[in-house]
Amino acid sequence: MKILKQFTLLVLVAISPFVHSATGVAFIHGTGHQTDALNDYWSxxxxxxxxxGITEPDNYVVINCDFDQYMWEQAAAGCLAQQLSSFISDKQIDSLTMITHSNGGNVVRWLLSNPTWDSRYPNIINVTNRVVALAPSSGGTPLADAVNQGNVFETSLGWLLGYVSNAVKQQQVSWMEHYNNTWLHGTAGRPALSSPFEVVVGSDVDSAIWDGDSYCAGYQYQVALETTQNWLDDCSDGFLECSSQSAAGTVWFTDKQRTAGREPLSHQQSRRACFNLHRLIRDHI
Structure with missing residues (x-):
């Protein structure tokens, strides 16, 4: 009996680190100063x-930070680190999936690439299982160049669309090239990220008024993004060229390869429940 008790104790000790562990998912918005990202950004x-898609669906957090700032700022990466650290501690998360969109992917890459920058980063890095990056602006966008360096019309367009901020300056093509070659991991010729960075690429914008699919996530946004496509390659989501979205990590899929009806995902639609995207991510994670 004594031997049995000792054996039982050893088993309990061996498994105890896993008793209170849990999976979790974090939703990390893109450019903008969010205070209610659940309703205003994601839905x-x-x-x-x-x-x-995770074993404990209540273990989730929707991040609200000021991503109008440069990615390394306390209001951006510092805020992200604090909210993730609190979530990990409160829920005892040991396997974290991050769902990011647009510039949120850059803030996440900053955190994953610079473990010595902030004492909170290493624990977050250690528990991160994967990042699903929806239309990440890994290579920047010519629209940021147009807003910051263009003519009056282009600058005014950027202001009207809410694209004048340090975060948009950061997403100029040459600036992102510099960051990718120095501070950030995951692009060609640079160290790999510590966790998979799996990218969903948006390749086009549909705004035909007679097409019901153009109304997913708001018809007015599709019209605006169809306009901004004039500054971009044919393969783009209205804000980012496909080459920028696929510059870091690995491409999980390009929209039409898996979306319902082989529909493209505009930059607005890739953060909403359009064309089965939300279910594809659920099943993937």
């Missing part, structure tokens, strides 16, 4: 569907 339908 409940998107978040509530995606989080069903």
């Amino acid at each position: 409940s339908e998107f978040v509530d569907t995606v989080r069903q």
Whole structure:
């Protein structure tokens, strides 16, 4: 009996680190100063569907930070680190999936690439299992160049669309090339990121008024993004060229390869429940 008790104790000790562990998912928005990203950026339908892909769906957090700042700023990466650290501690998360969109992918890459920058970073890096990056601006965008260096019309367009900020300066093509070659990991010729950075690429914008698919996530946004495509390659989501989205990590898929009806994902639609995207992510994670 004594031997049995000792054996039982050893088993309990051996498994104890896993008793309170948990999986979790974090939703990390893109450019903008968010205070209610669940409703203003993602939508409940998107978040509530995606989080069903983890074993404990209640273990999720929707990040609200000031991503109008440079990625390394306390209001950006520092805020992200604090909210993730609190979530990991409160829920005892040991396997974290991050869902990012647009410039959120750059802030996440900053955190993953610079473990000595902030004492909170290493623990986050250690528990991160994967990043699903939706239309990340890894290579920047000519639209940021147009807003910051262009003519009056281009600058005014950027202001009207809310694209004048340090974060947009950061996403100029030459600036992102510099960051990718120095501070950030995951691009060609640079060290790999510590966790998979899996990219969904948006390749086009549909805004035909007679096409019901053009209304997913707001018809007015598709019209605006169709306009901004004039500054971009044919393969773009209206804000980012496909080459920029695929510059870091590995491409999981390009929209039409897997979306319902082989529909493209505009930059607005790639953060919403459009064309089965939310279910594809749910099943993937």
